[in-house]
Amino acid sequence: MKAKSRLLSAPYTVWMTIFIVLPMLLVAWFAFTDRAGHFTLENILSVGQYSNVFLRSIWLGAVATFISLVMGYPLAYIISKMSAKRQSVMVMLVMLPMWMNFLLRTYAWMTLLEDNGLINAALRALGFNGIHMINTAGAVVLGMVYNYIPYMILPLYSVLTKIDQSVIEAAEDLGANSRQVFFKVVVPMSMPGIISGVTMVFVPAVSTFIISKMLGGGANLLIGDLIDMQFLGSAYNPNLGSAISLVLMVIILICMGIMNQFDDGEPGEGGVLL
Amino acid sequence: MKKTGGRIYTFLVFLFLYAPILVLIVFSFNDTETASRTVWSGFSFKWYQKLFEDRLILEALRNTLLIAVIAAAASTVLGTVAAVGINSMKRLPQRILMNITNFPMVNPEIVTGVSMMLLFVFAVGLFGGRSLGMGSIIAAHITFCLPYVILSVLPKLRQMDPNLYEAAQDLGCPPVKAFFKVVLPEIMPGVVTGMIMAFTLSIDDFVISYFTSGTTQTLPIYIYSMTRKRVSPEINALSTVLFAVVMALLIVVNVRQGRGRRPAKEEG
Numbered sequence: 366m367k368a369k370s371r372l373l374s375a376p377y378t379v380w381m382t383i384f385i386v387l388p389m390l391l392v393a394w395f396a397f398t399d400r401a402g403h404f405t406l407e408n409i410l411s412v413g414q415y416s417n418v419f420l421r422s423i424w425l426g427a428v429a430t431f432i433s434l435v436m437g438y439p440l441a442y443i444i445s446k447m448s449a450k451r452q453s454v455m456v457m458l459v460m461l462p463m464w465m466n467f468l469l470r471t472y473a474w475m476t477l478l479e480d481n482g483l484i485n486a487a488l489r490a491l492g493f494n495g496i497h498m499i500n501t502a503g504a505v506v507l508g509m510v511y512n513y514i515p516y517m518i519l520p521l522y523s524v525l526t527k528i529d530q531s532v533i534e535a536a537e538d539l540g541a542n543s544r545q546v547f548f549k550v551v552v553p554m555s556m557p558g559i560i561s562g563v564t565m566v567f568v569p570a571v572s573t574f575i576i577s578k579m580l581g582g583g584a585n586l587l588i589g590d591l592i593d594m595q596f597l598g599s600a601y602n603p604n605l606g607s608a609i610s611l612v613l614m615v616i617i618l619i620c621m622g623i624m625n626q627f628d629d630g631e632p633g634e635g636g637v638l639l
Numbered sequence: 640m641k642k643t644g645g646r647i648y649t650f651l652v653f654l655f656l657y658a659p660i661l662v663l664i665v666f667s668f669n670d671t672e673t674a675s676r677t678v679w680s681g682f683s684f685k686w687y688q689k690l691f692e693d694r695l696i697l698e699a700l701r702n703t704l705l706i707a708v709i710a711a712a713a714s715t716v717l718g719t720v721a722a723v724g725i726n727s728m729k730r731l732p733q734r735i736l737m738n739i740t741n742f743p744m745v746n747p748e749i750v751t752g753v754s755m756m757l758l759f760v761f762a763v764g765l766f767g768g769r770s771l772g773m774g775s776i777i778a779a780h781i782t783f784c785l786p787y788v789i790l791s792v793l794p795k796l797r798q799m800d801p802n803l804y805e806a807a808q809d810l811g812c813p814p815v816k817a818f819f820k821v822v823l824p825e826i827m828p829g830v831v832t833g834m835i836m837a838f839t840l841s842i843d844d845f846v847i848s849y850f851t852s853g854t855t856q857t858l859p860i861y862i863y864s865m866t867r868k869r870v871s872p873e874i875n876a877l878s879t880v881l882f883a884v885v886m887a888l889l890i891v892v893n894v895r896q897g898r899g900r901r902p903a904k905e906e907g
Contacts, residue, residue, distance in 0.1 A: 374724025
């Protein structure tokens with residue numbers, strides 16, 4: 366009987382082979398061929414020219430991930446200590462902004478950060494000088510934090526609520542002060558949440574192209590912009606675009622591999638891929 | 640002392656999360672001629688009126704809803720059936736298939752989008768046919784929704800007592816009927832969650848649609864082109880309407896869930 370129901374996954378297997386596996390093979394194929402379809406390493410090698418863009422993306426993504434973690438952790442902790450009823454309201458409030466389209470949320474920041482925007486208008490009304498904020502790396506990081514921080518808070522919260530209160534009490538009974546309890550008990554126990562939060566913020570932040578386009582101006586080009594330019598932009602070159610995509614995937618896989626090293630215990634629960 | 644600090648912190652984070660949305664909503668009622676985004680000049684509904692007269696927006700909205708309904712329905716059926724199959728697979732093929740399932744969820748969206756664009760362009764070149772459009776967007780949306788359906792159905796299948804299905808068959812129920820009468824009711828919550836997720840992911844998707852749409856407009860793509868060109872407060876009105884709809888939906892869902900769950904919640 367089981368053999369028969371196994372066949373039920375066949376249509377899905379076929380679908381995913383056509384729409385996930387095959388496209389990835391095409392990316393690899395394009396990355397290693399030139400326009401005429403001959404094998405070449407030129408695309409991969411010329412990705413090196415853009416190492417500054419790669420470094421900038423990784424740096425800005427890492428800064429945004431770090432800020433999200435530092436900002437999100439206390440909130441997740443506070444929520445996890447609330448009554449069950451308030452917890453569900455709070456979680457909904459964290460999720461609600463994600464229901465507004467990502468582009469609109471980023472656009473909202475444009476109106477706030479512009480030179481003649483609301484923040485500067487408020488500053489001037491108070492007698493200060495305006496600050497130039499739009500089209501800077503800081504604005505890009507802010508956009509990343511704003512858009513992706515719910516992905517940090519939610520996994521942290523779900524891990525923190527599961528921590529057994531008696532473990533914390535045991536640590537207190539054994540003489541740990543509240544600082545020690547936090548850093549030696551709560552943080553290590555919430556490691557799976559930290560890992561999945563960091564992954565869920567870092568991956569989209571590194572590969573974004575809208576946030577940098579809308580808030581970063583032309584000066585803060587990211588990997589995503591580079592890929593976009595090769596496929597739908599002015600610099601049409603799918604071979605180079607595929608090579609850049611391939612390198613981006615490899616970087617992200619390496620980052621996730623490193624992250625999973627920190628995740629001791631419960632293999633497969635916190636890790637995403639392996 | 641500690642509690643007040645916590646409250647202030649919570650308030651500040653939520654201020655950060657909601658201030659931009661509030662600004663968008665307030666300026667959607669701005670009565671301005673110059674389409675200025677930041678100068679308040681009185682209350683008006685005129686951008687809402689313009690919004691509902693804008694043919695392009697309405698067409699984009701229709702496309703978006705059509706795509707979301709088809710993608711959600713197809714990925715729910717295909718995904719649920721697949722989950723049943725995956726659940727009864729042997730260890731190794733199961734792991735391989737689950738890795739393929741997880742792949743689009745960890746792969747950067749832009750790479751998934753670009754790779755599917757290559758596939759569709761390649762297919763058009765190979766078999767002819769029309770260029771990218773509704774068909775390719777729907778196929779792409781089904782693809783990125785499927786893993787979410789599978790990952791919300793599978794846990795329900797694992798929780799289910801496998802003896803139930805066998806018992807139904809021992810009592811003379813044919814397999815297909817046993818699935819609909821015994822298995823499906825058990826896993827229904829997972830199926831519904833998966834479908835809702837698929838629907839909302841599809842409505843909200845920009846990156847993958849952007850690369851697979853050709854010239855077809857969906858709402859997120861239209862919003863994107865609006866932010867690129869002359870910006871009109873129409874976009875604020877649009878965001879406000881969308882936000883209000885989402886809020887209303889969430890409240891309805893929550894009230895209904897709250898009613899069903901309340902006794903259990905008070906225990907905990």
